[in-house]
Amino acid sequence: MAYDKFNVLTSTAYPLPTENVDTDQIIPARFLKATERKDFDINFFRDWRFNQDGTPKPDFPLNKEIYAGSKILVGGRNFGSGSSREHAAWSVYDFGLRCVISSAFADIFKNNCLNIGVLPVQVSASFADKLFDAIFADPKTEIKVDLPNQTVTLLSTGESETFEINSYKKDNMLNGFDDIDYLKNIENEIAAFAETRPF
Amino acid sequence: MAKTLFDKVWDSHVVRSIEDGPDVFFIDRHFIHEVTSPVAFLGLESRGNSVVYPERTFATADHNTPTINQHLPVADPLSANQLNALERNAAKYGISHWGLGDKNNGIVHVVGPENGITLPGATIVCGDSHTSTHGAFGAIAFGIGTSEVEMVLSTQCIMQPKPKKMRINVNGKLGAGVTPKDVALYIIAQQTTSGATGYFVEYAGDVFEDMTMEGRMTVCNLSIEMGARGGMIAPDAKTFDYIKGRSQTPKGEDWNKAMKYWETLYTEEGAEFDAEFNYNASDIEPMITYGTNPGMGIGVTKSIPNAASVEGGVETYKKSLGYMSFNEGEAMIGKQIDFVFLGSCTNGRIEDFRAFCSIVEGRKKAEHVTAWLVPGSHKVVDQIKAEGLDKIIANAGFELREPGCSACLAMNDDKIPAGKLSVSTSNRNFEGRQGPGSRTLLASPLVAAASAVEGVVTDPRTLLQTA
16 A cells, blocks of 8 residues: 655654553554554554543543644554554554654564554664653654654754664655565566475 | 575575565465455555465454354454455455355464465465464464565565574473473563564474474464564474375375475574574473563462563553552462463464363362353364363363454453453463453463362462372
């Protein structure tokens, strides 16, 4: 599915320092019954954002007006562990976020994000702590994520760190391409390979 | 250079490598189910693509199916819609489909091996993180997202950077009452829930060599719970005996040819791993989790650790114990439980039901405990009946339900109510995993059985000794 190109993003950020946030929290299984991809923002962090009667939990960062409209989420270590449900990445995107920053990501969640146009930015634990401290000190703190230069910068202090992304995925994100575009272009090569498989 | 088992299988499936990018990785077998496939088919159609190798994809309904009255129409319209979409898409593209009620239906990671679809040396993916189960046969198997499901349907490939390699050796002999589930929970507790992120694991050593295929599946299944992409075990005589003669395994000359290849699937002497760990079987006792990720596990006789003694942040740890309503230093033994869940792709196979029955035979379920016993497939149900386990189960006051994922992820009606405590043989104890507000203790079928009859968390060894 096509997504908007990603180049340089400057935004405030939601802080969620809890570690090991699993995809069952990002979107609980009972909200995976759709057969189309739409409106996954509604149940994004459902049980952390809302009480069982549907009223919002005012203390949860994603509900705080002060952060509203942020396009970045700064998450705790091992963000996105657990289930392979791409719905978790969809709900991040549908909520209006284009970038998740953490000191560590679970593999499948990270892959899913890259495939749908959400940029996972892995930073050092100390830089993640700096981001949290800055956001908690001033919720209007802006973070600049520069994909062409592979840097993430805390604008208030100018502190910056580079992040890793392979050049293939980087090119995809910059241009809004996905893997199927690539794979369909080499389908003859794949067909020849398939002939060689014993089973 | 000496190659690992993982290298051999991975490298033989690389169509091409992209410089500073992923490998184009060929997929031999693709499983789909009703929850993570509908959007992939929509994507495929919106691009005007088709399914290139329908014979390499296999559909089964499992995640969102009822476990009672499967002969009746599915009551929840959203669930029924997903099941219909799977059936429709399978029919449209000529994909084999084992829908609700089909004699081959069951949990995808149970029916794949049962029907001989899972083979050594194969690459296997599914839009489900527990696809790692199939690594028990020496396959490379892992979970993928829906975008990748679409890739496999429309090209039979995905794009993956080759993971790093880890070997975990467990040597020695397991004590009485210590099962493959305990071995896995022990390893995950050592590694933590993220310790193997970025790695593909090979399990080696006496303990895995001695293990049955069902046990190996339980271990490989849980690889994802320490962050690993997957886990695998070199195929041996047990593997070949298990798969021989199953409906979809190669036959005759094809079998002989395949065997020649399969016998080459082992890690060569001197092959290098990026990380290696050694554990002793004698250090492992029946395990139980006390927190909200599978890495938070301890021996059942132990007490809940203090925040200061565990890895990771204190606040996250306290949040987790707060959710469970547990305190640091408390014993797990003796905690009153409300529910027991036996089933899932982790522990829903015949051996798990045999283990459960070995404890409950001649005993009675505690009155206040609600127990859901959910076989992994119809074939498991048939075997339960053939072995007379159904009678033991009934005499002890339990009931069998119909196959499916059930309360493991509680997408259907099998939800543990808020605040209730369940001993579950499934794979995740995340907040609300088994229903909003539910509290899960992961354990083996033996611990589940012992706790079901005593009504409190119980060390199964105390019941084995008096049996």
